[in-house]
Every structure is written in C-alpha cells, then in structure tokens.
Amino acid sequence: MAADGTDSTDIPFERIPHPAPVPGATRDQALADPGFGSLFSDHMVQIDWTEGRGWHSHRVGPREPIALDPATSVLHYAQEIFEGMKAYRQDNGDIALFRPEANAARFNNSGARLAMPPIPEADFLAAVREQVLADRDWFPSLEGGSLYLRPFMFASEAFLGVRPAKEYKFLVIASPVGGYFKSGAPAVSIWVSEDYIRAAPGGTGDAKCGGNYAASLVPQAEAIAKGYDQVVFLDAVERKWIEELGGMNLFFVFDDGRILTPPLTGTILPGITRDSLITLAREEGLDVVEERYSLERWREDAQSGKLLETMACGTAAVVTPVGKVGGRDGEFTIGGGSAGQMTAKLREKLVGIQRGTIEDRHGWVTKIG
Incomplete structure (x- = not known):
C-alpha cells in the first residue's frame, strides 16, 4: 500500500514468459557463493514515461540487453538515477522488503534534482514486488544472503541538446548477493x-x-x-x-x-x-x-x-x-x-x-x- 492509499498490487503488469531461464541446478550452484553484484537473476521490470502520456507499458519479462540509439540522452547528459535495496528471505520463509517506501521517496528526490519525472510510489513498489516474485527462486543459500534490487531510471529520448528529456525508462533488476566486503578482516x-x-x-x-x-x-x-x-x-x-x-x-x-x-x-x-x-x-x-x-x-x-x-x-x-x-x-x-x-x-x-x-x-x- 502506497502512502497515498493506492494499492500497489492492483497495478497491472504484462508478464512476458522467459523462453530460456537459467536451469535450476546451474542457478543453485551459483547461489552457493554469489559474491556481490556479479550474478543476476532471470527477469527485469520495465515501465516507460513519455511526455503527455505519463507512465505506461508496465511489464516484467526476461532480463536482456537494452537497445539504445547513439543519440540517447543519458549517454550525453547523464540523466540517470538509481536505488539500492534488498529483499530478504525471513526465517519463517516469508519474503520481505525493508522500508521500500523510503527508497521510493529518495528515488523521486534524486529525480527532482536531475529534472526527471516522479514515478508514483505505488508504481515503484509494484515494480519491485513484481521483480522479487518473478525471481523468488534466486535467493542465495548462504548465511546472510539476500536479493539485491536495483531500481533505476534514465533518459531514453534520442536527441542532442541540453534540456530535460521527453522520454524515460524505469527498470528493476536483481542480483543475489552475499557479503559486501571480502577482506576477511574484523574491521x-x-x-x-x-x-x-x-x-x-x-x-x-x-x-x-x-x-x-x-x-x-x-x-x-x-x-x-x-x-x-x-x-x-x-x-x-x-x-x-x-x-x-x-x-x-x-x-x-x-x-x-x-x-x-x-x-x-x-x-x-x-x-x-x-x-x-x-x-x-x-x-x-x-x-x-x-x-x-x-x-x-x-x-x-x-x-x-x-x-x-x-x-x-x-x-x-x-x-x-x-x-x-x-x-x-x-x-x-x-x-x-x-x-x-x-x-x-x-x-x-x-x-x-x-x-x-x-x-x-x-x-x-x-x-x-
């Protein structure tokens, strides 16, 4: 439930089947020691924003490369923001997020500073939820492991000129992770x-x-x-x-x-x-x-x-x-x-x-x- 009372579970997403997900045995082997930030799950979420239309085309599907025109705004003027958050497998088996509303608020504060359109909190929370549920089998098996989530947004309009873009893409990807530091030192x-x-x-x-x-x-x-x-x-x-x-x-x-x-x-x-x-x-x-x-x-x-x-x-x-x-x-x-x-x-x-x-x-x- 978003702060404005909107139920994020009511936002419709197109769910695109994955034609070739990672085989279970291969996935489980990788999850035994995932490291940090180098292993990625099967799916990703995408939502588009267009001037005059707003946010549209909510979908979750296979994680895949993003095709960009060489003149895409983000490549030249760096209109890009992101968040870092985690999903946790709790001891009773439940999947939980920690303060996701705070991530949504900070995301929009970052966007405001870079002249980017705000995404409704309900859409942000729904996107994160869809990502986690699509890849719920990707939680690491090691002690303290979690599913690191990376919501991000970038200017996707193809143009050369110093002004805010008129098109944006919001995405969420996931990375199973263990500990951040690998030095083994006590501090x-x-x-x-x-x-x-x-x-x-x-x-x-x-x-x-x-x-x-x-x-x-x-x-x-x-x-x-x-x-x-x-x-x-x-x-x-x-x-x-x-x-x-x-x-x-x-x-x-x-x-x-x-x-x-x-x-x-x-x-x-x-x-x-x-x-x-x-x-x-x-x-x-x-x-x-x-x-x-x-x-x-x-x-x-x-x-x-x-x-x-x-x-x-x-x-x-x-x-x-x-x-x-x-x-x-x-x-x-x-x-x-x-x-x-x-x-x-x-x-x-x-x-x-x-x-x-x-x-x-x-x-x-x-x-x-």
Whole structure:
C-alpha cells in the first residue's frame, strides 16, 4: 500500500514468459557463493514515461540487453538515477522488503534534482514486488544472503541538446548477493581523500545518481592501491569535515555514550540505513547527534581513546566497523582495530528486524510473499 492509499498490487503488469531461464541446478550452484553484484537473476521490470502520456507499458519479462540509439540522452547528459535495496528471505520463509517506501521517496528526490519525472510510489513498489516474485527462486543459500534490487531510471529520448528529456525508462533488476566486503578482516580500513571531493554545496551530493559514483572511482582506486578498503571524503569548502564514504554513511561512538554522524546538508546522501540506525540507537537511550566532525578531531579522539568505535553503514554493507584510517599525515587505529560492541549491537538489531527474528515496531518491514 502506497502512502497515498493506492494499492500497489492492483497495478497491472504484462508478464512476458522467459523462453530460456537459467536451469535450476546451474542457478543453485551459483547461489552457493554469489559474491556481490556479479550474478543476476532471470527477469527485469520495465515501465516507460513519455511526455503527455505519463507512465505506461508496465511489464516484467526476461532480463536482456537494452537497445539504445547513439543519440540517447543519458549517454550525453547523464540523466540517470538509481536505488539500492534488498529483499530478504525471513526465517519463517516469508519474503520481505525493508522500508521500500523510503527508497521510493529518495528515488523521486534524486529525480527532482536531475529534472526527471516522479514515478508514483505505488508504481515503484509494484515494480519491485513484481521483480522479487518473478525471481523468488534466486535467493542465495548462504548465511546472510539476500536479493539485491536495483531500481533505476534514465533518459531514453534520442536527441542532442541540453534540456530535460521527453522520454524515460524505469527498470528493476536483481542480483543475489552475499557479503559486501571480502577482506576477511574484523574491521575495514579507510583512506582519507584530500585531493578529490565527492560533492559540493548546491551540487548533486544528496541525489543517488551515477555521476556521484563516477567521481569517486579515482580516489577509491587510490585507496585500494594504498592497501585500504574504502575512501572517505572531506567537505569541498574547508577540506576538513568528514562527509561520507564512496557509498556509505559514517557514525562515531564515544566513551561518554554519544554517537555522532555528519549532518545532511545537501552534500551527503540521506542513507536509509543511517536513518534506521539513528532511530534504533535512540531507542537504546543513546544520545545521537548530527554534527560536523573534523579529520583532526577524528585522529585526536581515536588516539586518546575518547572515540571507541567508527562504523560505516549502507544497504550493501549493512553496518561495518572501521578499524584503521590512513591519510597524508599517517595512520591511526580505532578501538584496537576490531569490531566494537555498539557496532555489533546495532547491526544485530537491524539485521534481526530485516530477517524477522526481532519485532518490527516501526512498520519498516513489508512482506510480499
């Protein structure tokens, strides 16, 4: 049910039969160890938008290549947005989504920033539901596995000219996934990028668009080359305030019981996992503050022991401890370089709600089958 009362299950979809789905034995073998983002399910959902007609041609069918004219707008002017969300197989066998309405709202906020038409929440939710039900046999068998969902939209009109397109395509694809990080370390390591920025005030930092991630690839490669798992960005103006990783938000846990996370000022993506953790931490009676936090203070607090934990969070990585931070001025360790108690506690509670082993008191979980 969408926020406006529209029942997403009533939206009609054309269901196109798949002529050659992956054989069950082949699929099951791949699902035993799917990795992250490299294995894809059989189907995809498509909905079209045309100026003067709106959204139309709802369909779910075989996952297949998309034919594009060389002049297709997205290839030249980058009108493209996406979401990252997961479907979970709960312990009782139910299939559930976690806060899909929040993904729909963020998707449309991203679209508004890139001059793209909003998709009704009911259509977004119905598309995700159709995708999951079409590929319900693609849930990984390994512990903690899930079905990662990628709703995305791009400008599909063929034209050359700097203006919003008059045609768009909305699609959903699915990827069975395991854990995001493969290092095997108890906590991830982070490199501070001081030569590159992720976003500037007035830019697209709070929109989930491909250009933001493209801009993070060079500094991310720099971090990997230096032996670190991820890169963290500073603000664009003073180059001193911690913002976010290439695709995750950050929290800082102190010895006085406070938890701090950088504020959403337009240059940081408003993470749904971030918002959920703030709620869960406050339920534990913790003082969660949204304040700016400098690289200098981060180093000082870690070295003095005032900072107990740093955790990164996002749909893909869930909640992940940060154990080591490196930059131009050397390296420092947080909490002995291992996972902390608060990180483990919040992760356990969040995952428990998603998996159905802990009571959902917020209406975050939507069961779809």
